[in-house]
Amino acid sequence: MDLSVQQLRMLREVSIRGTIAAAADGLGYTPSAVSQQLGGIEKSTGIAVLERVGRNVQLTDEGRELVRHAEMVIRHLEQAEVALERMQTEATGRLEIAVMESVANSMLGPLIVELTARHPALDVRTREAFGEDPTLLVRNGEVDACFTVDHPAAPMARREGLDYVGLFRDWFRLALPEQLARDREVGPIEDIAGFADERWIAPPWDDRCGRVVIQSCRLAGFEPDIAHSIDDYPASLELVAAGIGVALVPDLALRYVPESVRIVNPAVPICRTVDLAVRASSRDRPAIAALLDVAAAVVARSGLDHD
Amino acid sequence: MDLSVQQLRMLREVSIRGTIAAAADGLGYTPSAVSQQLGGIEKSTGIAVLERVGRNVQLTDEGRELVRHAEMVIRHLEQAEVALERMQTEATGRLEIAVMESVANSMLGPLIVELTARHPALDVRTREAFGEDPTLLVRNGEVDACFTVDHPAAPMARREGLDYVGLFRDWFRLALPEQLARDREVGPIEDIAGFADERWIAPPWDDRCGRVVIQSCRLAGFEPDIAHSIDDYPASLELVAAGIGVALVPDLALRYVPESVRIVNPAVPICRTVDLAVRASSRDRPAIAALLDVAAAVVARSGLDHD
DNA sequence: GCCCACCCATCAGTCCAGCTGATCGATTCA
DNA sequence: TGAATCGATCAGCTGGACTGATGGGTGGGC
Known part of the structure; x- marks a missing residue:
């Protein structure tokens, strides 16, 4: 029947x-x-x-x-x-965001709050992208947007069909053990070449965050001795605090700086950029425009270095 | 579009x-x-x-x-x-019962409880029939069943297309002021003709419940002096308790008998019958069969005089 | 009580929506 | 570059869906 x-x-x-x-x-x-x-x-x-x-x-x-x-x-x-x-x-329908790059998770809460406040008809959802490439999820339409992190020193391949909308710059700082900083009488700005002989703590080399460290050091004229390969910035800071080595850590990871860690600025600025990736074909959809709009507003309000 | x-x-x-x-x-x-x-x-x-x-x-x-x-x-x-x-x-779908005749409300609770317990897929609902004839609601399909009260002494017109399934008989008792009962030395069974000269309390004459009183009195050979026309049996009992008159009250209304009211049985038994009215065309529907089945079970369990 | 009005079911006929099969342009892979 | 695959389009056909006419059945009015 x-x-x-x-x-x-x-x-x-x-x-x-x-x-x-x-x-x-x-x-x-x-x-x-x-x-x-x-x-x-x-x-x-x-x-x-x-x-x-x-x-x-x-x-x-x-x-x-x-x-x-x-x-x-x-x-x-x-x-x-x-x-x-x-x-x-109108900004309606479901809007699903893939979350993975922990860098943006700090702004995810305010983003969702303001997005649903401004557009009650919007059904905002998030989805953890376990292992998968979140930009691929966006491309395939499984989600509508994701955050991406790019390093100008080691730029990633951008996926065709996607628009990457710059949100803000995240600056790297040099994290030193307080004892070392005192011994060397470091100032607020230091050439990282001065620490060429120290042991370095950095994300794995096959990670883009890791490569940016190597690239930056090579640019300063030395090959870093990466003694500890750690993907997690808070953990890296703990190692620095223990005097085990030095590290390059972005601002977003510096919300909680352990004691006996000295933060100084590299003489040659190093940054990474955070973008929102959306399908190019969906940019004229009101819901996507609202997302980008609100994201920019949240960045501005957070005092981040908007792009 | x-x-x-x-x-x-x-x-x-x-x-x-x-x-x-x-x-x-x-x-x-x-x-x-x-x-x-x-x-x-x-x-x-x-x-x-x-x-x-x-x-x-x-x-x-x-x-x-x-x-x-x-x-x-x-x-x-x-x-x-x-x-x-x-x-x-299976017994599924919505089953809506019109409730109005307060007589059956005492069994409505157990009925719904057992019906939903035995047939969880059944969506049992009730609907108050304000002023409307509940059997007409059943006939029109607005509800699936309703309770009806009939008096053999003054039978009602039965609606074509409906089946009336007998549930139980409700017997009338004679309610007397205790003082009167003592003065007259009444026994457990009394001919109501003996109270022909008393003032009577009865439902309005245009009500079937009222007509049954008049019919019964006439059958006993006298015309009752209905001094108080009250539709509510509990209220009638209060008047009897106050010594204002005598009344014929069915068993279902005798759950709470005020003090100083004597209950005796009429020599000629008087009863009303309670039925469930359903559309004849829906009797072979499992849900309706379940309703009639469970209603009969509830009646049997309640110790009512099943029809 | 009869007739007419009304309602529904059925049937033949028409029309169009929706499917097939073939063709063509575009794209991907070898 | 050639073969394969995919999707769009077109012509053509089929069946479903609607119209209009007919007939059975019921109810109200004169």
Whole structure:
């Protein structure tokens, strides 16, 4: 059996207006059409939804139950149409963001709060991208946006079809053990070449964050001795605090600086950039425009170095 | 614009399988059919739900949003079909009972509890029939069942097309002021003719409950002096307790008998009958059968005089 | 009590939506 | 560059859906 929406619509109209003739009139058909469609329900299901009483018809229990379901079907169908229309002009629909780069998670909360406050009709969701490349998820449409981190010193390949919208710059600082800083009488700005002989703590070399350290050191004229390969900046800071080595750490990772760690600025500034990646084809969608808008506002309010 | 379920089904299949060719294969159509249907969405709505990327297609944001709504529509459509099928063999669907005759309200609670316990898929509801004739509501299909009270001494007109299923008999007792009972030295069984000269308390004469009192008195050979016309049995009992008059009160109204009221049995038994009225056409529906079944069980368990 | 009005079911006929099959342009892979 | 695959489009056909006419059945009015 296979119920059609047309059949449900007619049945519902009969349920409202009472007679087939009135339903036909209301729907702009002839009674014959309605009668045939409703007869089709019984023919295909084997279940009578109408019964004649006097010269009128009346819904059976099954018919009334079917009307209740019909209401749902028709309502969802109408909702689908209005949702489609509204998406063109208003920030509505679902907006899913892949989160992975921990760098942006600090602004994720304020972003969602303000986004839903400004656009209540927007269904904002996040999704953890376990291991997967979040830009690929954006590209494939599984999510609508993701944060990306790029290092000008070791730029990543940008995926075709995506727009990368700059949010802010995150500056690297040189983290030194307090004892070392005192011994060397370091100032607020230091050439990292001065620490060429120290042991370095850096993310793994196969990570873009790791390569930027190596690149920066080579640019300063030396090859760093990366004695400890750690992906986690807070953990790196703990090692620095323990006097085990020196590290380059971005501002965003410096919210909690352990004691006995001295932070100084590299003479040659090093930064990474944080972007929002969205499909180029979806940039004119109001919901995406709202996302970029609010993200920029959150960056400005956070006092970050907006791009 | 007018989206069809077929279009939504095809769009959803494309969203699942990735390509139009695969979707067509999955649905048993040619790619041409799917392509035309999906093209129809854009033609009718003016909104592109697909975009070509390479030699494949990809859903736009609007397309993905539409798929989410499509899932709902299709799911409800399937649910409508299974609900229809299940109603034939199981006690499912909505079962609405009109409540008005307060007589049956004492068994309404246990009835609903046991009905939902035995048939969890049944959606049992009640509806107050303000002023309307509840049997008319049943006849019109606005509800599925209602309780009715009939008096063999003054039988009501039974509505055509409805089945009245007897539940139990409710016996009338004679309520006397204790002082009067003591003065007259009444026994456990008394001919009501002995109280022909007393003032009577009874429901209004235009009520069937009122007429049964007059009928019974006439049967006993006298015309009662109905000094107080009250529709409410508890209130009547209070008047009896105050020594204002005598009354005929059914058992169901005697759950709380005030002090200084003596209850005796009429020599000629008087009763009213409580029935469940359902549409004759719905008696073979499992849900209705379950209702009648459980109602009978509740009556038996309550120790009522089942019919 | 009869007749007319009304309602619904059915049937033949028409029309259009939706499918198939073929063709073509575009893209990817070897 | 050639072969394969994908999607869009077009012509053509089929079946579903609606119209209009007919007939059975019921209810209200004179």
